[in-house]
Amino acid sequence: MTKQSGSLYVVATPIGNLADISQRAIATLQQVSCIAAEDTRHSGKLLQHLGISNRLLALHDHNEKQRAASIIEKCLAGEDVALISDAGTPLISDPGYSLVRLCREAGVPVVPVPGPCALITALCAAGLPTDKFQFIGFLAAKSSQRQKQLADVPANAGTIICYDTARRILDTLDDVAAVLGAERQLVLAKELTKTFEHFAYGNAAQIQHWLREEPQRCQGEMVLMIAAEAEKPASEISAEAQRTLQLLLAELPLKQAAALTAQIHNEKKNVLYQFALGLKSPD
Template sequence: MAKQNGFLYVVATPIGNLDDISQRAITTLQQVDWIAAEDTRHTGRLLSHLGISAKTIALHDHNEKQRAASIIQKCLAGEHVALVSDAGTPLISDPGYSLVRQCRDAGVRVIPVPGPCALITALCAAGLPTDKFHFIGFLLPKSQQRQNQLAEVPAGVGTIICYDTARRIKDSLQDVAAVFGDARELVLAKELTKTFEHLEYGTATQISAWLEADPQRCQGEMVLMIAPTPKAESDISEAELSTLKLLLTELPLKKAAALTAQIHGGKKNALYKVALQLTGETE
């Protein structure tokens, strides 16, 4: 009788509090033949905490495509492999996509073992709409790249969620204000499930001021959430919005709105209301 293939388990691990790991995840890690880890030393500390002795193999951004072939061969030989990242759910802004894709193509069964995920953890406590949301991963490292990345998010996608580093978060908040205006409601979640977990609410300017008030606040892992497009803003086209944002950098509100309406044949009053939202000004 032919030997059965092994499985690839995609196992979520804690994002901070080690008690968040599920019993199913522990059992899976105990029983597999190999654990593919983003950082074997980091995962080694978790395994030691759990009292698990297992063979580990490194799988990260720089070796994933090449290492995937070796892992698939193990599965085809009947061995079971668990994929973990440094924290949270693998593939969510972490390595694993290429491996999972190649396993699927090779006929290796992929079994998810769900658990912690920073974006869901942040969203459920933010008090922003959860019926629709749009995750864009890590914000890009340079200011113009970030502004382009944010500007490309379509209107009407709901709450926007992104990850960022403590080192860049204050610059990123400036870019968020440049793209969406400083009136847009934001929520910054940091150090989720850890000792200094905190969610800060406000505009980009308000949250920046909160970070500036204490250097200790600008540390740890960050999840930034941006409230959905206001209704008045969603009533205009992407082209109108792009033109309006550009003109607002050089012209007063009324002139920018009027010229945008003239260029696109839109409604001046609606565009003026959006301009007020983008700049945080009042009539």
């Protein structure tokens, strides 16, 4: 009889407060044959706190594809393996994508064990719309690349969420103001679930002022959330843009007509699209 394959368990761990780990996560980490961790020294402290002494394997950006082969081999031999990151849910701006994809391709079951995730933790307490949002991961180290990342986010993306480092946050706020406007409303969440957890509200300049008031405020893990841009009412679309849109709609699909009109008149594509829908709707 062929031995049944083991599974890869993707296990979320605390982002700060160790009491946030679930009973299921603890039970899973106790029963697997080994645990793949981004930083074995960092994760070793968590496991020691939990009284878990299972073997640790290092799995990070530089060795993931090579390490995946040995993990898949273990699973196919019937062993269960857990994947954890330094904090929170693996794969969310952390290593693990290649391993999970290769496990799926090899027929190894991948089982999520849900738990803390910094972006969701920040969003649920920020007071910004949660029905639609776009997570863009860690922002780039260079200002020009950060500005491109921000500019590439669609106008209709909803709340924008990104991770950033304490040493870059002041410069990042400059970039946000330059690309998205000095008055765009922001929420900065730092040290989530830890002793000095804090949510700072305001525009880029106001949050910079708060950070500079005390040097220690520019420390710790940070999640930056950017409010969606207030949509321009159709009544504020220029008469020229409205006429161009109507002419293009006679020859082109709605989406293409709105996009071309936006380029010609420097209007918002999504606003023109909604306006065009109204033109096409029956009375």
